Amino acid sequence: MTGRSADGDSARALTTVLRGAAAVMVDGQTVTTGDVVIDSATISKADDVAVTGVAADVVDVTGCIVTPGLVNAHHHFLQSAFRTLPGTRFVPMAQWLTTMAGAYAAAHTDPELTGLAASVGLAESLLNGVTTVADHHLTWPAGVDPVAMATATAQAGRTLGARVAFVRGTARDDPQAAADSVSAIVEALLLDNRSGDVGAGVTDDGMLQIAVGPSGVHADGPETFAALAKVAAEYGLRRRTQANEQVDVEIAAQRYGRRPIELLDEWGWLAPDVTIAHLCEVTDDEIALIADSGATATHAPGCDVPMGWGVAPVARLLGRGISVGLGTSGGGSNDAGHLLADARLAMQVSGLVGEPVSATALLAMATAGSAAGLGRSELGHLRVGAAADLCVWDVSDVHDAGVADPVAGLLWASPGRRPRDVMVAGRWVVRDGRLVTADSREFAARLRAALAARVD
Numbered sequence: 001m002t003g004r005s006a007d008g009d010s011a012r013a014l015t016t017v018l019r020g021a022a023a024v025m026v027d028g029q030t031v032t033t034g035d036v037v038i039d040s041a042t043i044s045k046a047d048d049v050a051v052t053g054v055a056a057d058v059v060d061v062t063g064c065i066v067t068p069g070l071v072n073a074h075h076h077f078l079q080s081a082f083r084t085l086p087g088t089r090f091v092p093m094a095q096w097l098t099t100m101a102g103a104y105a106a107a108h109t110d111p112e113l114t115g116l117a118a119s120v121g122l123a124e125s126l127l128n129g130v131t132t133v134a135d136h137h138l139t140w141p142a143g144v145d146p147v148a149m150a151t152a153t154a155q156a157g158r159t160l161g162a163r164v165a166f167v168r169g170t171a172r173d174d175p176q177a178a179a180d181s182v183s184a185i186v187e188a189l190l191l192d193n194r195s196g197d198v199g200a201g202v203t204d205d206g207m208l209q210i211a212v213g214p215s216g217v218h219a220d221g222p223e224t225f226a227a228l229a230k231v232a233a234e235y236g237l238r239r240r241t242q243a244n245e246q247v248d249v250e251i252a253a254q255r256y257g258r259r260p261i262e263l264l265d266e267w268g269w270l271a272p273d274v275t276i277a278h279l280c281e282v283t284d285d286e287i288a289l290i291a292d293s294g295a296t297a298t299h300a301p302g303c304d305v306p307m308g309w310g311v312a313p314v315a316r317l318l319g320r321g322i323s324v325g326l327g328t329s330g331g332g333s334n335d336a337g338h339l340l341a342d343a344r345l346a347m348q349v350s351g352l353v354g355e356p357v358s359a360t361a362l363l364a365m366a367t368a369g370s371a372a373g374l375g376r377s378e379l380g381h382l383r384v385g386a387a388a389d390l391c392v393w394d395v396s397d398v399h400d401a402g403v404a405d406p407v408a409g410l411l412w413a414s415p416g417r418r419p420r421d422v423m424v425a426g427r428w429v430v431r432d433g434r435l436v437t438a439d440s441r442e443f444a445a446r447l448r449a450a451l452a453a454r455v456d
């Protein structure tokens with residue numbers, strides 16, 4: 001197949017060939033060597049396309065490992081504007097929530113700030129090898145148009161060339177108003193960019209997904225869960241929530257005399273289209289309920305560990321056949337959107353709560369596992385036909401010298417590593433460690449200036 005990509009973007013190469021990789025992690029089961037061929041926005045077989053001649057952009061990746069682009073299954077972009085806030089370190093979750101909410105209000109959170117925080121969070125994500133991010137947005141100030149809030153985040157994704165799953169979250173919102181705003185967001189951002197029944201609430205080009213997500217049983221009652229489930233079913237949107245963090249377990253017990261997962265079950269929120277983030281302090285009975293329902297999970301140790309919420313028993317979840325993805329959660333607890341670093345942390349702490357989880361299993365979680373929770377079978381792997389989202393990791397320097405297993409070394413060696421190059425949908429977005437779709441320092445400066453102007 002030749003010809004320009006469907007949108008006629010002439011900046012996008014027809015065919016890109018990555019030549020000479022030390023290893024190619026195709027998926028969690030398969031590591032190969034040889035060329036990676038990208039035809040337009042899709043991974044192709046080498047013999048399917050003419051890989052020689054002027055049409056091919058041949059990139060030397062000797063000394064590098066190629067992996068699928070990482071998929072961050074749980075982020076809160078707005079918190080990127082509120083990192084290391086005084087009063088948010090080593091405090092109980094209830095106090096943390098109050099302090100964060102106060103900060104959002106003091107900064108007069110609106111579409112402008114939301115867009116700036118999303119731009120910073122997305123630029124940081126791409127520079128860290130994350131090509132798709134689920135942004136669970138929970139802050140909807142009175143009098144601010146929800147569509148404008150969602151549009152600001154969607155636009156940041158378009159500008160940067162990152163895939164965004166925008167999750168219309170709730171935290172003590174009016175149930176019907178929240179559901180109505182989901183309809184308005186879908187009508188404004190999705191339906192014009194979708195032909196037919198694409199499924200999972202994704203635009204035709206795969207760059208924007210809309211989902212719904214109550215914050216959790218600690219913040220929202222059954223009416224909110226029901227209203228969001230109804231509107232999700234109407235449009236075919238995925239559902240996401242959080243459960244079994246510290247306060248969540250306490251409030252479920254005090255208010256309802258139940259475990260959080262029992263409540264989600266009673267409220268119709270254990271189903272294959274639901275993904276549940278955090279899952280610290282989860283009991284064997286709760287794990288069984290999740291497994292039987294087909295719901296998926298997201299592990300977020302980069303938030304849960306520093307917050308003192310515990311470590312989700314990943315090996316037990318996986319052992320029961322539950323699909324588990326990986327997320328960072330937001331800057332108010334994690335302070336970084338570095339999913340690979342969190343995969344390393346997850347690996348290191350996994351043995352504290354059960355069987356250790358291997359580097360390969362963690363990489364599979366951070367790619368295909370997260371994609372499964374979004375209902376996106378084209379993401380998170382490099383098999384033929386996959387979306388051309390990938391990372392090139394340079395393992396030729398001293399940080400990786402002496403490493404026997406280069407793929408395991410991605411996690412065990414060189415903490416905080418960043419990719420040399422990153423591609424999303426066949427388009428290079430990071431080259432030689434720098435963002436090419438925008439000026440990342442400008443985003444940082446604009447966010448700093450906006451915060452300085454807003455906060456006394």
Ligand SMILES: [Zn+2]
Pocket residue numbers: 074076242277329330
């Ligand atoms: Zn979270």
